[in-house]
Amino acid sequence: MFKAGKVAIIGRPNVGKSTLLNVMVKEKVCIVSEKPETTRDNIQGILSGKDFQVVFMDTPGIHRPKNLLGKLMVRKAQASLLETDLNIVLIDAHSGITKEDIEIFNLMPVKLNILIINKIDGIDRRHILPIIEKAQKFNFKEIIPISALKKDGTGLVFKKILEYLPEGFPFFPDDQLTDKNERFIVQELIREKTLEITYQEVPHSIAVVVEEMKERPPSPCPLPQTGERIKVKGTVYIRANIYCEKDSQKGIIIGKDGKMLKKIGEFSRKDIENFLRKKVFLDLWVKVYKNWRKDPFALKNLGY
Numbered sequence: 001m002f003k004a005g006k007v008a009i010i011g012r013p014n015v016g017k018s019t020l021l022n023v024m025v026k027e028k029v030c031i032v033s034e035k036p037e038t039t040r041d042n043i044q045g046i047l048s049g050k051d052f053q054v055v056f057m058d059t060p061g062i063h064r065p066k067n068l069l070g071k072l073m074v075r076k077a078q079a080s081l082l083e084t085d086l087n088i089v090l091i092d093a094h095s096g097i098t099k100e101d102i103e104i105f106n107l108m109p110v111k112l113n114i115l116i117i118n119k120i121d122g123i124d125r126r127h128i129l130p131i132i133e134k135a136q137k138f139n140f141k142e143i144i145p146i147s148a149l150k151k152d153g154t155g156l157v158f159k160k161i162l163e164y165l166p167e168g169f170p171f172f173p174d175d176q177l178t179d180k181n182e183r184f185i186v187q188e189l190i191r192e193k194t195l196e197i198t199y200q201e202v203p204h205s206i207a208v209v210v211e212e213m214k215e216r217p218p219s220p221c222p223l224p225q226t227g228e229r230i231k232v233k234g235t236v237y238i239r240a241n242i243y244c245e246k247d248s249q250k251g252i253i254i255g256k257d258g259k260m261l262k263k264i265g266e267f268s269r270k271d272i273e274n275f276l277r278k279k280v281f282l283d284l285w286v287k288v289y290k291n292w293r294k295d296p297f298a299l300k301n302l303g304y
């Protein structure tokens with residue numbers, strides 16, 4: 001019997017949804033950051049085995065939107081619930097079950113929902129029991145405390161998912177890792193690095209667009225002493241724009257003497273090379289796109 005199904009990972013911003021997806025599929029598909037509202041799209045991560053395929057769907061954190069981008073994000077997260085067989089709702093063990101969490105519980109369709117209490121590392125186990133007791137008042141099939149970061153309890157999550165997964169046919173070829181293309185992942189990796197070094201409103205104002213991505217073929221080049229020609233490995237040339245909303249933000253991203261942008265470039269290049277498993281030449285530009293988060297046309301232009 002082959003089992004296949006879609007599993008949405010739902011919750012408030014910053015509870016660890018993307019971290020959990022990456023652990024589940026054993027590859028970095030989604031970007032992670034300590035800043036809330038990092039994920040802006042539904043991103044599928046695919047785990048295939050001999051007799052199963054689980055399609056995990058990472059979703060944007062559900063929050064009270066402050067602009068059109070936020071509205072779109074929340075709408076996407078809610079829409080994910082329409083196509084799943086099973087859902088995971090994630091909460092943070094540090095805050096317990098909050099008012100916002102309960103609002104999310106109430107959004108869940110009456111089907112299979114599993115509650116996961118994440119970030120239990122570094123927390124006194126005695127604090128977890130009251131959370132479990134409170135959670136039992138809601139209609140969850142399972143309540144599982146985990147640390148996605150330490151991969152503690154994640155094996156049990158997978159085991160339970162497999163138990164509840166319906167019989168079915170695979171959605172994707174068994175070697176496919178995500179529904180997103182390389183260009184999308186490259187944009188996200190650059191955005192992740194830019195988020196890491198910016199604060200307050202700046203991370204939220206950033207969008208990244210890859211304008212050009214092409215493989216430079218391996219070119220034969222002469223060896224100086226012998227004149228003999230050897231093959232040099234090809235590189236991928238990537239030109240990308242980092243958009244922000246204000247001139248002051250552009251200044252921050254570029255930094256003094258371009259130091260910040262250089263750092264973003266170095267860190268991004270390493271991750272992109274790991275992901276593409278190829279050498280990369282990264283050409284980064286910073287541009288201002290005023291109020292793009294409120295402008296429907298701009299949002300479309302930037303891929304949202």
Ligand SMILES: Nc1nc2c(ncn2[C@@H]2O[C@H](COP(=O)(O)OP(=O)(O)OP(=O)(O)O)[C@@H](O)[C@H]2O)c(=O)[nH]1
Pocket residue numbers: 011012013014015016017018019020031032033034035036037038039040059060061062118119120121146147148149150
């Ligand atoms: N201590 C601890 N930190 C964690 C754990 N899981 C995730 N984090 C951290 O929590 C922060 C948020 O993680 P993400 O995976 O980006 O959270 P998210 O729910 O996808 O956030 P949004 O995309 O903004 O909705 C990051 O700094 C993670 O390293 C965990 O089990 N323990």
Ligand SMILES: [Mg+2]
Pocket residue numbers: 017018019030031032038039058059060061
């Ligand atoms: Mg996320």
